[in-house]
Amino acid sequence: MIKAVFFDIDGTLVSFNTHKVADSSKEAIRLLKEKGIKVFIASGRALFLINNLDDLEFDGYITINGCSCFINDNGNIKEIYRETFDKNDLFSLNDYLKTDKIPCAVITNNDMFINYQDDTIKHLYSMANVQIPKTVDLDDYIKNNYNDILQLNIFTDENKEKYLMDNVLKNSKSSRWHFSFADINPKNSGKDIGIDKIIEHFGINLDETMAFGDGGNDIGMIEHSALGIAMGNANESVKKIADYITDDVDNDGVYKALKHFNVL
Missing domain, CATH: 3.40.50.1000 (HAD superfamily/HAD-like)
Known part of the structure; x- marks a missing residue:
C-alpha cells in the first residue's frame, strides 16, 4: 500500500x-x-x-x-x-575558474549567485521561470560562504563536466536535466x-x-x-x-x- x-x-x-x-x-x-x-x-x-x-x-x-x-x-x-560540500572541492573550483571562466552559479537555502551572465544564461533561467542569480565575485563569495553552499550549476557540456568531476570536484556528484548545464551536489x-x-x-x-x-x-x-x-x-x-x-x-x-x- x-x-x-x-x-x-x-x-x-x-x-x-x-x-x-x-x-x-x-x-x-x-x-x-x-x-x-x-x-x-x-x-x-x-x-x-x-x-x-x-x-x-x-x-x-x-x-x-x-x-x-x-x-x-x-x-x-x-x-x-x-548536506554541504567538502570545502576542498569549492576551493579547487575557485582555482579552476581563474583559467576557464565558464558560467557557474552557487545556490544556498536563501539565495543564488553567479560569476557572470549573458543572454543564454538569462534564457535558461527564464525557461524554468526562475530568478536570475545575482552576479558576484565568485572567488570571494566561495571563500567567505563555503559552509552555506548546497549546489552548483555548471554551464558546460558533458565532456567538460566529466573533466571537472574527475579532477576538480572529486568529492561531489553531478546530474543533468538539461543539456546546457549540470547540477553539482555533495557526494552524500x-x-x-x-x-x-x-x-x-x-x-x-x-x-x-x-x-x-x-x-x-x-x-x-x-x-x-x-x-x-x-x-x-x-x-x-x-x-x-x-x-x-x-x-x-x-x-x-x-x-x-x-x-x-x-x-x-
Whole structure:
C-alpha cells in the first residue's frame, strides 16, 4: 500500500510549456491527501525558488537535490536534514575558474549567485521561470560562504563536466536535466537520500513509496522508491530505469499513473 508519493516539479508537476500545474495533477494531489497519503516535493530547486505550485500544500520538501529536506508541521516549515560540500572541492573550483571562466552559479537555502551572465544564461533561467542569480565575485563569495553552499550549476557540456568531476570536484556528484548545464551536489546527497530522511521522520517504509520524475536528477529516487514513474516527456535515461512510463506532463501523466496503479 502506497503511503507517500514524491513529485519532481519541473517537467513533472509543472509544464515547461505553460509553467503551471495541470488541473488533473492538482486533483490527484487533493485525492491523495483525502485518502491520507502523504505528498512530498522532490526538486532540484531551493525552497525559496519553489514559486510555481499555486496554492498546493505538501507534507514536506526534498530540495536542492536532497541537500536540504523540510517537513510541514501544521504550516511551520522545518528543516530536518542538510548536506554541504567538502570545502576542498569549492576551493579547487575557485582555482579552476581563474583559467576557464565558464558560467557557474552557487545556490544556498536563501539565495543564488553567479560569476557572470549573458543572454543564454538569462534564457535558461527564464525557461524554468526562475530568478536570475545575482552576479558576484565568485572567488570571494566561495571563500567567505563555503559552509552555506548546497549546489552548483555548471554551464558546460558533458565532456567538460566529466573533466571537472574527475579532477576538480572529486568529492561531489553531478546530474543533468538539461543539456546546457549540470547540477553539482555533495557526494552524500540525492533525492533518494532525501526520501530516506523524510520517510524515517514519518515512520513510513520504503516499500510504501512512489516517485515521479523526468530528469537525470530524478534517476536515484525513481530507482530507490518502491514504484518509480517516468513522465512521458522524461529523458531516455530516466525511462530506462523506471517501473512505469506514464503520459506527458501536459497530458495528465501524473493522474493517469496514479489511476493505473490504483493509488487513486
